[in-house]
Amino acid sequence: MSIKQASGVQSVERAFELLELMARAGGEVTLTQLATETPLPLPTIHRLLRTLVGIGYVRQLPSRRYSLGPRLIRLGEVANRQLGALAEPVLREMVEQLGESANMAVLDGDMVTYISQVPSPHSMRMFTEVGRRANLHDTGVGKAILSVLADERVRRLVGEAGMPTPTPNTIATLPDLFTELERIRDVGYAVDEEEQEPGVRCFAMAVPGAPTPMALSISGPTTRVDAAFADRAIPALILATSKIASALVAVEN
Template identity: 70%
Template sequence: MAEAKTTAGVQSVERAFELLELIARAGGEAALSEIASETSLPLPTIHRLLRTLVGIGYVRQLANRRYALGPRLIRLGEVANRQLGALSTPILKALVTELGESANIAVLDGDMVTYISQAQSPHSMRMITEVGRRSSLHGTGVGKAILAELDDERVQRLVNQAGMRQQTPKTISSMDQLFIELDAIRARGFAIDEEEQELGVRCLAMAVPGAPTPMAISISGPITRVTEEFAARAIPHMRVATAALSAALAVAND
């Protein structure tokens, strides 16, 4: 009897996390019908689990009856991001040593990206992105690298939810243009931010393979230094860095 209760308890925990993951994949909020369509759980079970998650603050119900990730997840996410930042710092510093430009890591955070770690360039004129800063998916190198790893339906949903604000005159401004760009990224294996986030700055970004949450590493600097010749030298180092971070994450998750 005790073993049966333990098994049922573990199953409830697994199901609760399944619902949290579904809401996260939907961009941070979802209707009950959307959640039900993505899981084989019975509707009464979904209701019960959501009520429990709402009661303890891990999910909140919005005025329009949709369900969104709750505020208690913020603290967990902040701690996890700090740990991930500490894990990635040596990898970013090695990139800066090799290439001389600022290196960043960002993760998918709802319908945006959040920068979680940075190693700064030694140059007096350098790109500085604050850890914790949130930026658009369609207008950043890291964002486009992450989007290129997702299926088109999810890309459409995330970008529609966030909107396509133009940060500069060079920011991608239509879904058709974005899908063309994502196809190019998938073909060459890395993304380029051509002054789309900030005029005068170019960024190269590459997704981390097999990461538990979508993430990307980037190298950025002034367009006068981040040239085609620089990119040819940087990409092999970035492949090594993303593979190293992927391996470190796999060990940490064992």
């Protein structure tokens, strides 16, 4: 009895290991990639993939590559709502302290998805709809998330999504993006300098040690979100991301 139970638990762990490997690779992999990244025997990988395909958590594409399946979408949506609810009190504290809109976003494929927002009390304010997806290279949260990823993964994600330029300030080339990411890594935070929308500035910071890359931001009109605002916003973001990181650890334990 105990042997069967142990085997069952091991199979679950191995299945989730494959799903996590696929997620880290951007959601789509070859069998060769999986065999290279895990010590599991090839027959075991085949068996687990067949099971995951059969229940809809993995898809086999016409190219014979494997991708994350549609049944994971519902799980992700529920998880994002739970994560957004966890973040909301922290975002609300930032808004009360700084007076501008606060957001939380997570890496979602080759883009970011906003999963929580607390709006500014000002009549002229920034509003981002929860569930909205945005590019990584031209948003504060996106650049903050890219800054904690390996360069190879950055190239793959940005290469898949492209680099549209909604404003004259938007970063348009990979070399310029990597220069910006080095700056973010040095100072610890990202700035959206009217790169997604004219007249809007945003300060953002990645949540340290998050199991899924995520970031918080505070944004508003450039007339209010200036250098003096940054002096208050950066310490507030450091505290807020630390609180989120601690809450995630508490949930996992």
